[in-house]
Every structure is written in C-alpha cells, then in structure tokens.
Amino acid sequence: MTHETKRLHPIAIVIYTVKRLRQGPFLVLALLIAIKKKTGDPFIDWLPLFLFLLYALFAGYMSWRRFTYRFEENEMYIEQGIFVKKKRYIPFERIQGISQSFGLLQRLVGVVQVHIETAGRQIDDPEVVLPAISIEEADQIKRAIRNQNEGNMLIQNEMDVVFTLRFRDVxxxxxxxxxxxxxxxxxxxxxxxxxxxxxxxxxxxxxxxxxxxxxxxxxxxxxxxxxxxxxxxxxxxxMNFTVVKQKNTLMITTGLLQKKSISTSIERVQAIVVKESPIRYLFGYVSVHLVHAGGSLDDGKQGSLLLFPIVRTSEVTSLIATCFPEYRLHGSLRSLCTCARWRYMLRSLYTVMLIPIITIVFFQRFETLLLLVPAVYVGYRSYKRAGVAIKSEQLALRRGWLTTKTVYMLKHRIQSLTISQSRMQQRLGLCTVHATVMPGIRTKVVDVDESTAKTIYEWFLGN
Amino acid sequence: MIRDREIELEHGVWIRKRTLIPLHRVQHVDAKQGPLARKYKLASLYIYTAATAHEIPFLDEREAEKLRHYISSLVKEDDHDA
CATH class of the missing domain: 1.10.287 (Helix Hairpins)
Incomplete structure (x- = not known):
C-alpha cells in the first residue's frame, strides 16, 4: 500500500463550497442584507452576497488545501481543518462501518464520497468524511479493513443477495x-x-x-x-435497493441519482426494530430497521439503519433468520392485562383534556368534547398493541398506536434494564419496563403486570 | 446493591425504579463532588455503560471511593467480553 500523503480530488473544492453556502446562518444573513437595503445601486445591493460567495469559495479552497490523508500499514492518517488543525490516526481495525455515495458532483468526475465510522462517541464526531476520492482508493480502504478484521484470512467472495426491492414495492x-x-x-x-x-x-x-x-x-x-x-x-x-450479505458484513446499496452503499458488520447490530405503519400493514407490509452501535451511516437518526424499507410480513421472519441467525422474529407477544387498559385510555385522555377545558371555560364551546372520543380510541389501541415477550436469549418489546414498533434485543446486547413503578401502578400491580441498547436507544413498555416484569428482571439477572 | 456479576439500583419516591446493570457492561465509574457536597464530605458516584449513565447520589466520601474501587476491580476481573 502506498504511503504517500495525498489530497482529495479538486472537485472537493466545489463540494466544500456548496456545503459552506448551504450553511444556514451565513446564507440567511447574506440574504437578509440583500433584501433589506435597496439603495438602487445594484453594486451595493449585491455586494454582501458577492462577498459571501467569495468567502465560501475561499473557505472551500482552503478546506481542500488543508485536507490531506495517507494510508499506512494498519491505519490511515487524516489531517484537516482551516483554523483548528485536526490530525487523526484511524486504525483499520477500529473502523466500524463504511459507506459510499456518488452524488451528482462526484459522478461528474468519477469519484466517490466515503463515510468512515468509528466507535468513539464521546471524543468527538465519530465520523470521517472523505468527500472525493477515486473509486480504486475507496476499494483499497474497504479491502484493508476487511483484511484487518478477518486476520488476513482468505477473502471469501461468496456474496448472497439477501434482499432486493422491486419497482412495484418502491x-x-x-x-x-x-x-x-x-x-x-x-x-x-x-x-x-x-x-x-x-x-x-x-x-x-x-x-x-x-x-x-x-x-x-x-x-x-x-x-x-x-x-x-x-x-x-x-x-x-x-431505487435498486439491495442488501448483500458477505460473511459477517451486510452491504446495503440504494439510490438512482445519488448512489449509496453502506456496509456494516453484523456484530455491530444491537437490536432489530420492526415497524408497522397502518396503511402498509393493511397491505401486509412492514419495514425493518437495525440499531447499530456508532454514528449514523444512513442520514437518519443516530444508530438507526434502514435494512428493509418495505417487506412482506410473511417474509420477514425467514429473511431475518438468514441475516441474523441469533434473532427469532415472531408475532406472538404477550399482551398486557386488562387492568392496564383503563390506564392507557385515561392517560391519552389527560393529554387532550386541556383543549376542551380551555374552550369550555373561556368560550363556552362544547364541540371540542368530541376530541375525547379519538383520544380514548388512541389509548385503547396503544393498549392493544403493546406487548412483551422473552424467548430464550431475546427480549421483544412492542409499543405505539399508529405505527407500532417491535424491538427485538438479545440479552448480551442490553446495557441496562430498569423496572419502575409509580404509586398508582403499585396499587394495580403494574410496572414499566425500560431496556437500553448501545447508542443510548431506550425502549419502554408501560403497565406490564408485575409477574411478567419479574420474569424479565430475573431473566436479565442470570446474565 | 452490588453482587458478583451485576449492580442493582433502587431509587425513586413517587415512582420506584429498579435498575440492573451487568458488571461487564460497565465502562467506567466517576465520582463527582460539588462545593456543598465537599463541605459535608459527600460524593456522587456515576456508573457509565456504553449507552447509559447511572447516578448514586450523595454517598459518604470514603464510601464512594471504596465503592468506586470495588466496582472497577470487579469490572477488571470480569473483562472477558468487549
């Protein structure tokens, strides 16, 4: 592997400039100045905007100029920053995931944007973005990481396409x-x-x-x-959404104009979330997310990765079984006991109660009382949908009323478990169960009956 | 309550909570002390896992120190799983 210090492709100047231009406060400021003062002289009117553009261009150029990187035997070295210089060594074995995307700009000159994710969350942002490097280099990084992780074993090139989206599904x-x-x-x-x-x-x-x-x-x-x-x-x-499994890594590729590929190792997956939204559920579809430790590879929330955007309910179980043999998805969750029903309905009542009270007291309007009907229904539905289940090493929690989320967690992935009980719950013999997995993602189910909560607690005790 | 393999916390007045933290999930332990707490020789202990932080507030200074060392020694023993 070459050890020379390299720069990004010059297209990065444009990318950085565009990024700088999109940064909110500057743009708004420049726009406001441009709008407010109309002296009639076009030169003075557009000066601030022009200056801002110049600044962005300069900053973009400097960011490119100051960004250097180098591959070494087992690590890569990155130096960046205009005013504050940041130097960083990343050992390949510490890299948790890598994703590539081809934007329009990148595609113009045939380079890719590579997004490298490392674990350390507390230090500072765990991600390194190389906005424009050649495709060969990106592959080089990938190979280096894989070699590291598999201890220089033979690279097996057996790839299984696990999942693809058809046009109809998209x-x-x-x-x-x-x-x-x-x-x-x-x-x-x-x-x-x-x-x-x-x-x-x-x-x-x-x-x-x-x-x-x-x-x-x-x-x-x-x-x-x-x-x-x-x-x-x-x-x-x-478009073209595919999931490929290659030994211990999952590769997700998607996108028509902006191609993206994300790869993450299976060991990093902390939990599996199955989401059922009402319309899709009606047609027998659900979506599956992964909770994985570390930053956001998908530009969504931290630690969440879309695995199957949409998949037939009947196929989910077998698909997950091929990707993650440790997990068993099942629909048979234990629902809550009937005494929880009233609490669920009342709780959603309390939240909307304020609107009718205000309108009745101040305006003598009674129509808003009708709002309480859907509120009761929401409560009832979330009671119906909530549930828990333990199956050997796996805990499943389900909640939600419009979109229900079922979270499947393995015992050795759960960071901490809390059972809480308010006075009211104590009287009714109910508990709230909270479980937390790695990037701080917390799931809870309210009003589980005491004996079930106790089983969960003891199940976790025998860690 | 600290046992061989896990830490169990019980807290809350209105809402009673019981939290279970397996010891091999503990990343590090912090002790914090504000000016007032220092005056009364108290310290709070924070237990961090990879995802959560748990507080044991206002322990006696010496006890906090002892507990901190005890937990960290237990964690070291139990260091088989990364």
Missing part, C-alpha cells in the same frame, strides 16, 4: 410514505414565515382571490405537488 413505498406530510409541513412553514415578503395585495390584482374556493384550490394543488415531489424523492432514493 412505488408502493413512495406512495404510502409519511414523507409527503413532511414536505407539506415544510412548505406550510415556509409560507407562514414568508407571508410578509409575498405581496398579497399585488397578487390579488392579478388573480381574483377574494373567495375561499380559490384559496382552497391553491392549497390543494400545493398539497398534490408536495405529494408528487415526495414520491419522486422516494423513488430516487430507494
């Missing part, structure tokens, strides 16, 4: 995604913020918006556009 995933609502919310927030900037009076002269219907139509088209945008986004993201 489409279904996109159509039923909650992301659509996210886009709508974002657009809504945008408009409520920028109300002042949009000259509604002037709009009115163009369009005769003085009746409600046209506003509604406008809103409706907005929603539909948002929905379509979200669908397209999902399609691009989850």
């Amino acid at each position: 489409l279904f995933l996109a159509v039923t995604s909650g992301g659509a609502f996210g886009v709508i919310a974002a657009i809504g927030a945008f408009f409520s913020d920028f109300n002042d900037f949009i000259p509604f009076e002037r709009l009115k002269t163009f369009l005769p918006i003085d009746d409600m219907t046209s506003t509604i139509v406008l809103l409706f088209t907005m929603l539909i556009v948002a929905y379509i945008l979200s669908i397209v986004g999902h399609l691009l993201r989850y």
